[in-house]
Amino acid sequence: MNKAILVFQTDFTYKEGAVSSMYGVVKSVDRDLEIFDSTHEIPNYDIYSASFRLFQPLKFWPKGTVFVSVVDPGVGTFRKASIAYTENGYYIVTPDNGTLTHVDKIYGIKKIVEIDTNKHRLTGFGTETISVFHGRDIFAYCGAKLASGQVKFEEFGQEYDVKDIVRFDIIEPEIKGNLIIGTAEIIDPNFGNLWTNIPISNLSDVLEKKVLVKIYDENHKVVFEEYIKVHKTFGDVLKGEITIYQNEYGNIAIAINQGSFIKKYQVPYGANIKIEILK
Amino acid sequence: MNKAILVFQTDFTYKEGAVSSMYGVVKSVDRDLEIFDSTHEIPNYDIYSASFRLFQPLKFWPKGTVFVSVVDPGVGTFRKASIAYTENGYYIVTPDNGTLTHVDKIYGIKKIVEIDTNKHRLTGFGTETISVFHGRDIFAYCGAKLASGQVKFEEFGQEYDVKDIVRFDIIEPEIKGNLIIGTAEIIDPNFGNLWTNIPISNLSDVLEKKVLVKIYDENHKVVFEEYIKVHKTFGDVLKGEITIYQNEYGNIAIAINQGSFIKKYQVPYGANIKIEILK
Amino acid sequence: MNKAILVFQTDFTYKEGAVSSMYGVVKSVDRDLEIFDSTHEIPNYDIYSASFRLFQPLKFWPKGTVFVSVVDPGVGTFRKASIAYTENGYYIVTPDNGTLTHVDKIYGIKKIVEIDTNKHRLTGFGTETISVFHGRDIFAYCGAKLASGQVKFEEFGQEYDVKDIVRFDIIEPEIKGNLIIGTAEIIDPNFGNLWTNIPISNLSDVLEKKVLVKIYDENHKVVFEEYIKVHKTFGDVLKGEITIYQNEYGNIAIAINQGSFIKKYQVPYGANIKIEILK
Numbered sequence: 001m002n003k004a005i006l007v008f009q010t011d012f013t014y015k016e017g018a019v020s021s022m023y024g025v026v027k028s029v030d031r032d033l034e035i036f037d038s039t040h041e042i043p044n045y046d047i048y049s050a051s052f053r054l055f056q057p058l059k060f061w062p063k064g065t066v067f068v069s070v071v072d073p074g075v076g077t078f079r080k081a082s083i084a085y086t087e088n089g090y091y092i093v094t095p096d097n098g099t100l101t102h103v104d105k106i107y108g109i110k111k112i113v114e115i116d117t118n119k120h121r122l123t124g125f126g127t128e129t130i131s132v133f134h135g136r137d138i139f140a141y142c143g144a145k146l147a148s149g150q151v152k153f154e155e156f157g158q159e160y161d162v163k164d165i166v167r168f169d170i171i172e173p174e175i176k177g178n179l180i181i182g183t184a185e186i187i188d189p190n191f192g193n194l195w196t197n198i199p200i201s202n203l204s205d206v207l208e209k210k211v212l213v214k215i216y217d218e219n220h221k222v223v224f225e226e227y228i229k230v231h232k233t234f235g236d237v238l239k240g241e242i243t244i245y246q247n248e249y250g251n252i253a254i255a256i257n258q259g260s261f262i263k264k265y266q267v268p269y270g271a272n273i274k275i276e277i278l279k
Numbered sequence: 280m281n282k283a284i285l286v287f288q289t290d291f292t293y294k295e296g297a298v299s300s301m302y303g304v305v306k307s308v309d310r311d312l313e314i315f316d317s318t319h320e321i322p323n324y325d326i327y328s329a330s331f332r333l334f335q336p337l338k339f340w341p342k343g344t345v346f347v348s349v350v351d352p353g354v355g356t357f358r359k360a361s362i363a364y365t366e367n368g369y370y371i372v373t374p375d376n377g378t379l380t381h382v383d384k385i386y387g388i389k390k391i392v393e394i395d396t397n398k399h400r401l402t403g404f405g406t407e408t409i410s411v412f413h414g415r416d417i418f419a420y421c422g423a424k425l426a427s428g429q430v431k432f433e434e435f436g437q438e439y440d441v442k443d444i445v446r447f448d449i450i451e452p453e454i455k456g457n458l459i460i461g462t463a464e465i466i467d468p469n470f471g472n473l474w475t476n477i478p479i480s481n482l483s484d485v486l487e488k489k490v491l492v493k494i495y496d497e498n499h500k501v502v503f504e505e506y507i508k509v510h511k512t513f514g515d516v517l518k519g520e521i522t523i524y525q526n527e528y529g530n531i532a533i534a535i536n537q538g539s540f541i542k543k544y545q546v547p548y549g550a551n552i553k554i555e556i557l558k
Numbered sequence: 559m560n561k562a563i564l565v566f567q568t569d570f571t572y573k574e575g576a577v578s579s580m581y582g583v584v585k586s587v588d589r590d591l592e593i594f595d596s597t598h599e600i601p602n603y604d605i606y607s608a609s610f611r612l613f614q615p616l617k618f619w620p621k622g623t624v625f626v627s628v629v630d631p632g633v634g635t636f637r638k639a640s641i642a643y644t645e646n647g648y649y650i651v652t653p654d655n656g657t658l659t660h661v662d663k664i665y666g667i668k669k670i671v672e673i674d675t676n677k678h679r680l681t682g683f684g685t686e687t688i689s690v691f692h693g694r695d696i697f698a699y700c701g702a703k704l705a706s707g708q709v710k711f712e713e714f715g716q717e718y719d720v721k722d723i724v725r726f727d728i729i730e731p732e733i734k735g736n737l738i739i740g741t742a743e744i745i746d747p748n749f750g751n752l753w754t755n756i757p758i759s760n761l762s763d764v765l766e767k768k769v770l771v772k773i774y775d776e777n778h779k780v781v782f783e784e785y786i787k788v789h790k791t792f793g794d795v796l797k798g799e800i801t802i803y804q805n806e807y808g809n810i811a812i813a814i815n816q817g818s819f820i821k822k823y824q825v826p827y828g829a830n831i832k833i834e835i836l837k
Contacts, residue, residue, distance in 0.1 A: 011469075012469060013320075013468075013469040014316065014318050014319070014320055015318060015320045015468045015469050016318065016332065016335070016467055016468060016469065017317065017318065017332050017335030017336040018336075018527070019316075019318075020286065020288075020315070020316075020317035020318065020335070020336035020339075020340075021335065021336040021339045021527075022339075023315055024286075024336050024337075024338075024339030024340035024341075024344075025339050027284060027315075027340060027341055027344075028339060028340065028341050031281055031284075031341060035315075044469070044470065044537075045537055073537060074514065075513060076512040076513045076514050077512065077513065077514025078514070125338060125339060126528075126529070127527070127528070127529075129525075129529075130525060130526075130527060130528070130529060131512050131513070131525070132513060132524065132525065132526060132527055133527035136339070136527070
C-alpha cells in the first residue's frame with residue numbers, strides 16, 4: 001500500500017529554486033509521495049562522483065526506493081533519459097551518461113528502459129519547449145510517476161541491453177605478491193579523507209605496521225609517496241597523525257586524525273587515479 | 280482531507296538552530312503537516328532575491344500550498360507581517376517588504392491580510408517578549424495554523440488593498456526595433472549563469488547568430504559589452520564558450536558552458552540592472 | 559498512534575552519502591518514521607557546538623521527539639553510546655561525550671541508558687565489523703527503533719547515574735554590582751552575531767545607554783574591549799552600527815546591524831570564553 005520513497009541527488013545545490021521546482025512537480029504528480037535529499041552538492045557536472053554517491057547509500061534504503069539522479073552536463077543533447085532496475089531491487093531515474101557505473105559494477109543492473117520523453121514529460125506548466133531543465137521536466141516527473149505507481153517501469157519506453165549502459169572504466173583492485181593496486185576512488189570532502197576501492201582485508205596481516213603508499217595522477221606521475229601505519233581503529237591514532245583505516249563500507253582509506261588529508265596533500269581521485277600499497 | 284504543504288525560504292542557512300526551531304513550531308501546531316525547504320540560502324537581507332526565489336518554483340507546487348518566506352531585515356520594526364493569496368491559488372506568509380514583487384507581477388495577488396500579531400503569535404514557549412525571530416514566533420507559527428486549517432485566511436487580521444503591497448520597481452522588457460531592453464534579473468549562483476527578464480522568443484530570428492549584449496550597472500555605466508551567439512540548445516555549445524540560451528522558464532540567459540559567467544565577468548544583477556541586446 | 563519524530567544533527571554536511579545512509583537505515587527500520595534535519599553543519603568534531611545546537615531548538619518540537627546527535631570524534635574508542643530522557647520529555651540518542659551539557663544544565667536529564675551495542679546495532683548490511691560510522695550503524699538505527707516503538711528506552715541497555723554524564727564546565731552568569739560576568743557562549747555563523755549566556759534582564763536599567771564589554775580568550779587575555787549601546791529593538795540600530803540586543807532566547811547578544819560582528823572582530827567563543835559587561 002505504501003508508495004515508493006523518492007531519493008534525489010543532483011549538482012544543483014539548494015542556493016536557488018531548482019530543487020524546490022522538482023519537488024513541487026513530485027507533489028503535484030502525487031501528494032502522498034515522500035521525498036528525501038541524498039545530496040545536492042555533487043561537484044558541478046561530475047558524473048563520476050554522481051556514480052559513486054548513487055552507490056554509497058543505496059542499499060540502506062528500503063527495496064523499491066526510486067532514486068533520481070540529475071548530474072546532466074549533456075542536457076538537451078543526445079544522451080538517453082533512462083530508468084534502471086537493479087539486481088537488488090531499486091529503481092534509478094537518470095541520464096545514461098556514466099552515472100550508473102558503480103551501482104552496475106557492485107550490485108548489477110537487471111533491466112533498463114529509455115524514457116520516451118515525447119510521452120513522459122511534464123505538461124501544463126508551459127515548459128514543453130524548454131530543454132535545459134530535464135531534472136524538473138523529465139527526471140523528477142517520471143520518478144514521481146513511477147514511485148506513485150501511475151506508470152509502470154516497462155511503460156516508460158523501450159527496454160535496451162544493459163551492456164549498452166554508458167560506463168567509466170574503473171581500475172580493479174589487483175594483488176601482486178606484497179603489492180596491492182587499486183583506485184583512489186573518492187574523497188570525503190567534509191572530513192578530508194581519501195577512500196580507495198581496495199578491501200581492507202588485504203591488510204589484515206600488517207595491522208599496526210607501516211606500508212608504503214603511492215598515488216599516481218592520470219599522467220602516471222607519482223603525486224604522493226609515504227609510509228603510513230595501518231590502524232585497527234581510529235581510537236589508536238594520535239590527533240594529527242596520518243593513518244590507514246577501514247572506511248564505512250569496508251575499504252582501505254587514508255586520513256589525518258581530526259585533520260584533512262586531502263587539503264594537506266591535494267591528491268586527485270577518480271576512475272583513473274591509481275594507488276599502490278606495498279606491504 | 281489533505282492539509283496544505285508548507286514550503287519555506289529564508290536567509291538563515293542550516294548552520295545553526297533557527298530552521299529547526301521553526302519546523303519544531305510547525306510540528307507542535309499540527310503533527311500532520313508536511314514541510315519542505317525551498318531554500319535557506321537567500322543572500323542575507325536580500326529581499327529582492329527573496330522575491331525572485333519565491334516566484335521561481337511556486338507554480339510547480341500543488342494549489343493551496345502555503346509558502347513561508349522569512350527574509351526580514353526589518354524584524355522588530357514597522358513592516359507588516361502579512362499573508363497574501365495569489366490569483367493562481369497559493370498562500371504566502373511573509374513580511375510585506377518587497378518579497379511579494381515578482382509573484383504579484385507575474386501571477387497577481389488577489390487578497391492580502393495583515394497578521395494581527397497580538398492575537399496570532401507563538402505562546403507558551405517564553406518567547407513573547409522577543410522581537411528578533413518572527414520567523415519562528417509569527418511566520419512559521421501562522422503558516423502552520425493556516426496550513427492545518429486551524430485559522431482561516433480572513434481570520435488572521437485586517438485585509439488591506441493589494442495596491443499598498445511594498446514592491447520593487449522592475450524595468451519591463453521593451454523592444455525598440457532591433458534593440459531589446461530588460462533587466463539582468465538574477466543569477467544562478469551554482470552554475471554561474473545570468474538570467475534576464477526578456478522572453479527568448481525575441482531572439483527567434485537570430486538563432487545561431489551573434490548579438491551585441493550590454494549590461495549597465497546601477498549608475499548607468501556599461502560593465503559588460505560583448506557579441507554572444509544565440510544557441511538553440513546547450514548541446515551545440517563548446518566547453519568554455521559563452522552563449523545565450525533559453526533558461527528554465529523561457530527567458531534569455533547567458534552562460535559559459537561548464538564554466539561560470541558570473542565569476543568571470545562579475546556583473547551585477549537586480550531590479551535596476553539594465554541589459555540591452557542589439558540584433 | 560503517531561510515532562515519534564526523528565530530528566538529526568551531525569557534523570557530516572550533505573556533501574557526501576553519510577546522511578543519506580543514516581536516513582535509509584531509519585526508513586528500513588520503519589517506513590512510517592518522519593525525519594527532519596536540525597543541522598548537519600556542526601563544525602567538525604566540535605562537541606561543544608553540538609551541545610549548544612542540541613539545546614537551541616529542542617523545546618519547540620513536540621514532546622517525545624527523538625533527537626539523534628552524531629558529533630563523534632571518539633567513534634570506535636571508549637565512549638558510551640547513550641540514550642538520554644530529559645525532564646521536559648525528549649529523547650536524545652548520542653555519544654556521551656559532552657553533547658548533553660546544555661540540555662542537562664537548562665532542562666535537566668531524568669534518565670540515561672548506555673546502549674548495549676552488541677544487541678542493538680544494524681545487522682544484515684555487511685557493516686558489522688566497521689567501527690567508523692556509528693551514526694549509521696548505531697545512532698540512526700537505535701533512534702529509529704526507539705521512535706517506532708520497536709524497542710523501549712529501558713530495553714536498550716544498562717541505566718547509569720545522570721551524575722556520570724560527560725559535561726563541559728560552563729561559566730555561570732554572575733552579578734557583582736555593576737559588573738556582569740558570563741560566557742561568550744556561541745556564534746550565529748550566518749548573521750555573524752555573538753551570543754552570551756547572560757539574560758538580557760540584567761541590562762533593563764541601561765536601555766539606550768552604553769556599557770563596556772570585554773571578552774577574554776582562554777588564556778585570560780582581553781581580545782575585545784569596546785563601549786556598546788544597548789538597543790531595545792534592532793529597528794533603532796543604524797546599518798553598520800554595533801549593538802547589544804536581546805537574542806532569540808532572551809540573552810544578551812552582540813551584532814553589527816546588517817554586518818558581521820564575528821568576521822570584523824574574530825573573537826573566540828565557547829565554555830571557557832569569559833565576557834564581562836560593566837554598566
